[in-house]
Amino acid sequence: MSENLESHSGPLAVELHGISKSFPGVIANYSIELMVRPGTIHAIVGENGAGKSTLMKTLYGMHQPDDGTITVNGHAVQFKTPTEAIAAGIGMVHQHFMLADNLTIIENIILGAEPTDNRGRINFGAARERIEVLMASLGATFDPGTNVSELGVGQRQRVEILKVLYRGAKILILDEPTAVLVPQEVEELFETLKRLVLDGSTVIFISHKLDEVLTYCDEITVMRQGTTVAHTTPAQVDRRTLAQLMVGSDLPDPSGRETKVGEDIRLQVLGLNVASEIPGAKLSLRDININVHSGEIVGIAGVEGNGQFELCEAILGLRPKLSGTISVGGSELSGSDTRTRREMGLSYIAFDRHREGLLLDSPLWENTFLGREENATLTVGPFIKNRSIEADSRVIIERFGVLTPSEQVPAFALSGGNQQKLVVGREMASDPKILLAAHPTRGVDVGAQSAIWDELRSARDRGLAVLLISADLEELIGLSDRILVMFDGQITADLDPNTATPEMLGTYMTGGEIVSPL
């Protein structure tokens, strides 16, 4: 399964040969071989941490390789900066949009590359003309005078692509472009990309989602542990083989479920309504009803921003509710503050470990202590027991396999997967009764992912009630005993994971067919 692809005429759009790149202590890339034919959508697949992003940064001139050669359209190149890569016709669409909300589409696109007349004024007419031509070629229909703040996620991505095309890119790198899109938007994106390719552009598409790669891409290069391990086409592989190439062995399997759901309701949400932070806007949460039993994982599927965050905050007492009740183990929580709720056995893996999970500049032992100040073994009266806290931190680090030289290093020095394991470890260390787990394995490598899954599963088997919020549909289907779908602040479906498919979830998540909740 490799270099036996049909021979091609003319130079390759991109050819990387023997590329290596190491950072102190980490070899990010070594002996990379990549051949991208012009006029194709070329997928680069690999797990998180396989070195895809490092490789694309090398190609885009964000850093220089230690070794190896880069050839673009038949010419050997050495990019010192992204500007040089752009001049050579390479454009990068980043995963996180870099758009100014308060500017129009035109202004965003020309920002930094403004066409000016001889007196230095911006020639908006010329810009608009060119953008409209580009938009027609993409099949985009919005008015370029619109403010970016009014655009949806899919449209914003289209603007990012336009930005790159406007600068004359013929080779586009898209870094996990579908991570933020719902299935229907993904389809639209690929229609756009197909048009680009027909016009003679080349697309390099970074992803770890096998289905879309197999459906939409022309060629596939697989990366594992810092190097390219295979070059193939969708016709030559099936999903399973591709997955095994990526992981190097059998896929970590989220399933393996035997129902051990208990009788008692640990967490009950009844008729919960929560107002929006914007005055006059519609409710953030409407008539939410959820029961989580002991030993049960209830999954919440949904596109981010449909009320999952507000739900967690309401349960934790961080956000006021309009009406409804939230009870833990039968006792109603109204009037108790967040700290009290935590003492009652509520634990929370926050949505964003950097924003709400960790003290990045503080040592790990302070991080594992955070939120556990009432723990009797770690404190005496108003004082903290540093030695006990450090020892406790070492236990958590050991038990959850956090790779770190010691508990004294600051949290920012750890890799994302290890940071997440630390957060999960801290939240599990207090032996919670209920765990709110928001994206527990987002942005972590395969090893950390299966470790976290194992922890969740064994805690569930010991009777923990888990509310699992995730964007990873396979994780939801694999771990949950029941899947609820949230859309627009409501629960729109209650599904059995044994019969649910990612496609079904996708439909419900985008507001398709609504069945009566619960």
Next chain:
Amino acid sequence: MKNQRLQRVLVTSASSLLAVFVALCICAVILLITGKDPIQAYSTLFGAAGDIKVLQGTLNRATPLMISAAAVAIGFKMNLFNIGVEGQMRVALLATAVAGAAIDLPAPLHILFCLVVAMATGAIWAAFAGWLKVKRGVNEVISTIMLNFVALSLVAWAFDSFFTADNAPGVLLVKTKELPPSAWFPDIVERRLNGMFFIAVLVLILFYVLVWKTKFGFQLRASGANPGAARVTGVNPKRMVMISMLMSGALAGLVGMRALLGDVHAYQNNLAEQQGFNGIAVALLGRNHPLGIFISALLFGYLGEASGRLQLEDIPKEITTIMTGIIVLAVVIINEAVKRWDDKRIQHKAALALATRVVAQ
């Protein structure tokens, strides 16, 4: 892995020392430009260190600086920048001078009464800024600066209108009614070193214990390090803002007490002037750590005390003021540069340690 901690201490101290060194170099250039001999100037300035009287004066001058730096640092620990120490101190000074002179108590109680009044009024003045931030989201930098002007004007007006005492004949300086001797804080060395020095050291020790050894201090630091993370664990950020503002204000109230209870024994217009502002510089150089604050306060105190000698050599003593300013600038710049370098170093070291461990397995 204790050396990890030791390294942090070393790196932190080294960057502050570097800042002082850079400031000395820049001042040397300034001296050269103005036609003075920097070597002569510095040998005069630091040659005074052997003089016991200069050292006593140094400790005396360092006393208010330690307290005001602690007031600033407790805010800094949760990313609150209380620039209003000067105003809070001024309000407390007048209130204490008036209240202390109005009653009669036995000596230790009278002093205690004065200290409590000072802390309470300082805290009340700081509470305005805290309240504005919690309730209305007003940035505390803006509100404390504004409240400084309000405090200065209000105190000057109230002093002139209501609280000036009749002067003894021949005395030009206007003061409030003098405090009875029972409210005077005793000197350690007559007219040179006041006992408030011990209060300042006590403040620094308590500051250390509170911030590094208690649950409250941990929550304070966590709120400063990442308010979002502290919030989801149930630390109420508004409550933390209010408490740290009140504590900062209470300490600010104490700043002027060496001058009031230990020296002048009455309020006058320029009493303890600038000591609230200077605390910001001391806290910055001392990296908000009690030990760092102690050493920095001694340095600033020494510069102030020894600067008089420069005039004997016909070198303007304002050079020490310039030096103070440059030290603050250098501290801010060098700290940031060193932090970036150190962060990278730690990251690389962690990565290296892990790589070797993985191989070893």
